[in-house]
Amino acid sequence: MTSRLVLGIDLGTSNSVGAIHWEDGHWSVVSDAHDKTIQPSVLSFHPNGSVLVASAARKRRLVDPKNTIYSAKRLIGRPFSSRQVQEIIPRLSYRVTEGPAQQVMVSVRNHLLSVSQVSALILQHIEKLADKVAGQHVPQVVVTVPANFNEAQRAATRQAARLAGLDVLRIINEPTAAALAYGHGMDESKTILVYDLGGGTFDVTVLRVSRGIFEVLGTAGDTHLGGDDLDERLTEAMVEAFMQQHHYDLNMNEMAILRLRSVAEKAKCTLSDKESLAVHVRELAYGPGGISLDLEYRATRDRLEGLVADLVERTIGICDEAMTLAQLRTDAVDEIVLVGGMTRMPLVQRSVTSFFSRKPVTSINPDEVVAVGAAIQGASLLGTLPASQGHVPSLLLDVTPRTLAVATVGGFCQILIPRNAQIPTEHTRTFTTGADYQTAVTIRVCQGEHRRFEKNVMLGELRLEGLRPAPRGEVRIAVTFEIDSDGLLKVSARDQDSGEIQSAAMRVVAVDEDNDSAWGTDGQPPLVDEDILGQLPDDEGTRS
Amino acid sequence: MTMDQTNLANQVRPLVERLHRDLDRLSYYQLLSVGRTASTTAIQQAFYRRAVLLHPDRHFRLDDAELKAKINTVYKRISEAYRVLSTPPLRTLYDSRLLQGQLRLQQKDDESQS
Known part of the structure; x- marks a missing residue:
């Protein structure tokens, strides 16, 4: 009999968290040997050949920056040449190169890893911790992604989980997961807004919760806005x-900048509790004659708020966008749930409170709620979630965050599936041949809200082959685009006259599907050294 | 497959078979089993009642591939009905098309040549 346990994994930009849903309907957040639930999403390739994960790897960020990988989520499923990747490269201390299918590859020591492989090792780490907690193998997982991840980013995340040897029941959106955890077992019908500011991404989702049904009314976000930007x-x-x-x-x-970034991150967190802080960093650089230069900086909450005000303001603009999509006024929101470590910042809480004229809920743990929601969704799918008092055991009605479109003449887009459409959904369009006796058609597919194709994210090319040779315009092919419950795109095509099914394979940009099992030269995943975990001294070179 | 999901599948089988058979003969109102004058709230409640039984996630571990495919097809159409009927301008448009005997509101099939 297959296990009835399920593991929810919040695979974050900075940190990852796991939660197990037990057979009896309870859940627990997974912790390591040091009782830590928050696992840094960091890998470090040690000179001795082993690979360190999470806390042990994080400690290597300043010692061995070139071989320590962090913020991989900012790269996942994005083509190497994309603006977002090119912008982030100067901020990374490790080397990235372009791989097959325009993927971003990470080059560390003698390894060349895809971003999916990097994420796979982090997922595997969480799963191993869960196995220890559960006393058995827990291979069934639900992994979360930002609501605004596009098709390629979702596919790359799913691939990461497969590479980690996991059975991915579902990929779900982080804010929706948070809502599931928060609204589980809730009695009245309510409109909930989830504000999720993580390390690298921002999402806001509005849901209606009614007796176990969670209907997403609107979702908006920015996949390149998070705590990292505030640190910067x-x-x-x-x-x-x-x-x-x-x-x-x-x-x-470069080394000094790395040290400062780490100091900045700590200072930012401290300023959520304190009004000010004296930052003192010794020997940050060496001046003329080799004299050591120290940094003295008085960090105050006021000053920090001034530095990041526009970023927080941007999140409020996105809240407004989500409310518009949901066709609701701000006073229709009954509860505001804050998710992500960044929401501890007083400026964030004040801004949200003032925009909605309502105080956010404080009863939840913003770091763990997403993983718990993912575990609940897993249990719901497996049918192991107990129903209570006439409630349905949590049913999620989610939407697709981005408009799906195809390229037409003149570089414009034709919408196939509009943004905010409930999934699963399907739409059919008819295409015809443009040349006499043409036997193949290429359809370019993108995701985004722009009218012009090139302003959107190119998802890939759909190639229809083996068409019946005929004068142009005579062959009519009905192409059906389906977004399944996973938010993943499926494409099928049919000749409208002959009724014949055409092959319709879509190659997704930045995901190398053929390379599912390749782990570098020997085909083996790098060996992760668990024994080293937590045994290294804290050797971050800063004293602040 | 869990007992709960087996029970649910058995429970919904007749409904799924009927809706699947008549899919192209039913109006959006009939798919949701609501009257032509139903309020938006009533439409929403009717959709929720259908979703609880027919959402593919509720049959995630169902082994019967044929039934599963039918559930998927039926649910997508019900969801389409809900989308149109719960969006006032679309509902107005649909009502006028329905009078002309058109049961589905479909995007115009644009012809794109490439």
């Missing part, structure tokens, strides 16, 4: 302060 602002301010003190430009000093 504070880092820049400290670089500026250093410039004034010592007339030395730290931007030329």
